[in-house]
Amino acid sequence: MLHVDVATDLGACALDVSLDVAAGSCLALAGPSGAGKSSILRIVAGVVRPDHGRVVCGGRTWLDRSKGVELTPEARGCAYVFQDYALFGHLTAWQNVAYPLRRLRRAERRRRAEELLDRFGLLAQADARPRTLSGGERQRVALARALARDPAVLLLDEPLSALDSRSRATAGRELTQTLGAIAVPTILVTHDFTEAALFGDEVGVLDSGRLVQRGTPGDLAARPASAFVADFTGAVVLCGTAEPGPDGLTRVVLDGGGTVVSTDVADGPVAATLFPWEISLHPAVGGPAGLTSGSAQNRLDVTVSSVTPLGNRVRVGLQGGQPLAAEVTLAASGALDLVPGLVVTASFKAAATRLVAR
Amino acid sequence: MRRRRPTAFGVLLTLALALTLGFLTLPVVAIFADTSPRRLVDSLGDDSAQEALWLSLQTTVTALAVIVLVGTPAAYALATRTFPGRTLAITVIELPLVLPPAVAGIGLLAALGPQGILGPALQDTGLVLVLQTAGVVVALVFVAAPFYIRQAQASFAAVDPDWLHASRTLGAGPARTFLRVAVPAARPGLLAGLALAWGRALGEFGATLMFAGSFRGITQTAPLAIYDRFATDFTGALALSAVLVGASGTLLLTVKLASGPGAFGAAR
Numbered sequence: 001m002l003h004v005d006v007a008t009d010l011g012a013c014a015l016d017v018s019l020d021v022a023a024g025s026c027l028a029l030a031g032p033s034g035a036g037k038s039s040i041l042r043i044v045a046g047v048v049r050p051d052h053g054r055v056v057c058g059g060r061t062w063l064d065r066s067k068g069v070e071l072t073p074e075a076r077g078c079a080y081v082f083q084d085y086a087l088f089g090h091l092t093a094w095q096n097v098a099y100p101l102r103r104l105r106r107a108e109r110r111r112r113a114e115e116l117l118d119r120f121g122l123l124a125q126a127d128a129r130p131r132t133l134s135g136g137e138r139q140r141v142a143l144a145r146a147l148a149r150d151p152a153v154l155l156l157d158e159p160l161s162a163l164d165s166r167s168r169a170t171a172g173r174e175l176t177q178t179l180g181a182i183a184v185p186t187i188l189v190t191h192d193f194t195e196a197a198l199f200g201d202e203v204g205v206l207d208s209g210r211l212v213q214r215g216t217p218g219d220l221a222a223r224p225a226s227a228f229v230a231d232f233t234g235a236v237v238l239c240g241t242a243e244p245g246p247d248g249l250t251r252v253v254l255d256g257g258g259t260v261v262s263t264d265v266a267d268g269p270v271a272a273t274l275f276p277w278e279i280s281l282h283p284a285v286g287g288p289a290g291l292t293s294g295s296a297q298n299r300l301d302v303t304v305s306s307v308t309p310l311g312n313r314v315r316v317g318l319q320g321g322q323p324l325a326a327e328v329t330l331a332a333s334g335a336l337d338l339v340p341g342l343v344v345t346a347s348f349k350a351a352a353t354r355l356v357a358r
Numbered sequence: 359m360r361r362r363r364p365t366a367f368g369v370l371l372t373l374a375l376a377l378t379l380g381f382l383t384l385p386v387v388a389i390f391a392d393t394s395p396r397r398l399v400d401s402l403g404d405d406s407a408q409e410a411l412w413l414s415l416q417t418t419v420t421a422l423a424v425i426v427l428v429g430t431p432a433a434y435a436l437a438t439r440t441f442p443g444r445t446l447a448i449t450v451i452e453l454p455l456v457l458p459p460a461v462a463g464i465g466l467l468a469a470l471g472p473q474g475i476l477g478p479a480l481q482d483t484g485l486v487l488v489l490q491t492a493g494v495v496v497a498l499v500f501v502a503a504p505f506y507i508r509q510a511q512a513s514f515a516a517v518d519p520d521w522l523h524a525s526r527t528l529g530a531g532p533a534r535t536f537l538r539v540a541v542p543a544a545r546p547g548l549l550a551g552l553a554l555a556w557g558r559a560l561g562e563f564g565a566t567l568m569f570a571g572s573f574r575g576i577t578q579t580a581p582l583a584i585y586d587r588f589a590t591d592f593t594g595a596l597a598l599s600a601v602l603v604g605a606s607g608t609l610l611l612t613v614k615l616a617s618g619p620g621a622f623g624a625a626r
Binding site: 042045046047072073074076077078079080082083084086088089090099100102145146148149 | 520529530542
């Protein structure tokens with residue numbers, strides 16, 4: 001268990017957050033740039049000292065400003081993957097991975113480093129310098145290096161942002177596997193809610209140094225605490241498996257039931273994303289016949305789980321096989337008489353359903 | 359086909375460049391062209407010439423060792439730490455760059471000479487600098503250190519701070535981070551600074567003359583020996599000058615290569 005409770009002046013804004021992350025679970029901190037996401041990682045790792053606060057990991061106090069306790073970064077042993085990976089350019093890939101293993105003898109260090117590189121499929125690049133590696137390879141070397149010593153906490157700063165869109169899907173898949181196999185608390189920082197939803201067991205939304213809401217991705221989309229969270233958590237994320245469908249469309253069999261079609265081309269595990277304002281709600285008609293007119297190809301029968309007014313619009317939390325959210329006007333909400341428990345049909349166009357490999 | 363006629367401004371640029379190159383290379387060329395290479399080599403066989411060159415090598419290498427040992431961590435501190443008076447410290451370190459050598463010599467005498475503010479203290483320890491080889495080293499350190507420290511500070515500042523942070527999170531303490539990450543990453547810049555400082559130390563004249571004097575075999579470095587003999591033995595002075603031209607040229611080339619595009623590390 002990692003417990004962080006800090007307050008500090010960041011210049012542009014004041015950071016003031018309190019959060020817990022359980023061992024083996026991943027908290028994805030999402031927010032616009034300048035919200036203080038990276039600062040939280042730096043404070044946990046010990047490379048930045050906050051004005052006030054406490055950081056406790058696994059019962060060990062790493063930082064307590066009121067008692068003058070402050071462990072050095074090297075004593076904390078966080079696995080920190082920096083945004084640009086911060087691989088040492090004067091060392092080869094294996095020397096980078098072996099850097100934290102200095103207590104071992106040279107031959108043993110090389111063996112351990114190669115073992116780790118092998119685990120990430122990089123054994124052939126052991127003697128390569130970082131600048132000759134691709135972005136995806138660098139990211140994996142950085143992960144291997146961070147995990148070389150048994151870390152107490154894993155910290156990931158925008159792990160996919162330095163990658164091009166092609167290597168992003170592969171790297172994301174590998175990262176999901178790595179996160180699944182890790183038994184320590186993990187904090188991942190990203191400016192992209194879709195990424196946060198894919199990697200985080202829970203997502204915390206950060207705005208101007210404050211954690212404005214925290215919950216499962218579905219929760220945040222369905223019941224945003226503020227218009228800021230509503231806008232930020234815009235995308236609805238539905239996980240499923242893609243296969244070729246009718247008329248050149250891609251059919252996605254959703255985890256937990258139901259299928260949708262998309263104009264995007266994809267195959268294998270995908271996340272279908274769309275915005276709540278792209279989803280229309282209709283009275284349930286009890287059968288496919290009622291909604292044959294109109295151009296929306298996708299229809300899901302769902303139960304209203306929450307109704308959250310946001311000014312002139314209403315965010316409607318919906319529960320199907322997976323949680324999703326729609327956004328309608330106040331007038332439409334009244335006309336449909338939306339209340340929790342009501343069964344409605346959610347429809348959206350295949351062209352609005354974007355697919356991201358995962 | 360139409361050929362572009364050279365414009366008046368183009369001609370002006372060409373003339374200015376030719377004049378600059380001609381003026382700056384003429385004295386250097388003259389050193390080698392004034393007498394036959396044979397006579398140059400012969401006059402280097404002279405005892406006092408060899409003594410002067412050997413002393414120059416010894417004193418500059420000693421001075422550089424002192425500069426690197428103390429200056430490298432000092433430059434790292436200036437580049438990576440913030441503390442009150444940091445800007446002032448940087449200015450003070452750069453001051454010898456613009457100080458006239460005669461002023462440096464007087465300053466050193468006033469500080470470390472027999473009547474200087476630290477003179478009595480030095481006398482108590484039995485250390486004599488004035489008119490001694492050790493005094494030459496002191497003068498060289500004073501004038502050459504800023505060249506190295508300025509360059510080293512810039513090179514350390516160019517190292518990605520996340521490299522240093524990464525090293526710490528990977529279990530290395532601040533000293534190990536300095537030795538294993540910061541110094542190797544800044545190495546091209548450190549080498550360039552070293553070459554510049556060496557060049558400055560090799561040519562040092564004024565401060566050495568005032569603080570240490572010009573005694574054959576003790577404090578008479580190559581530039582002092584050149585000055586000593588230019589009235590009586592012009593060929594000998596030319597020969598020593600030729601050696602210094604070669605050494606300085608080599609050092610300049612080192613700077614160019616060290617900071618060239620092939621340099622790895624800090625530049626990302």
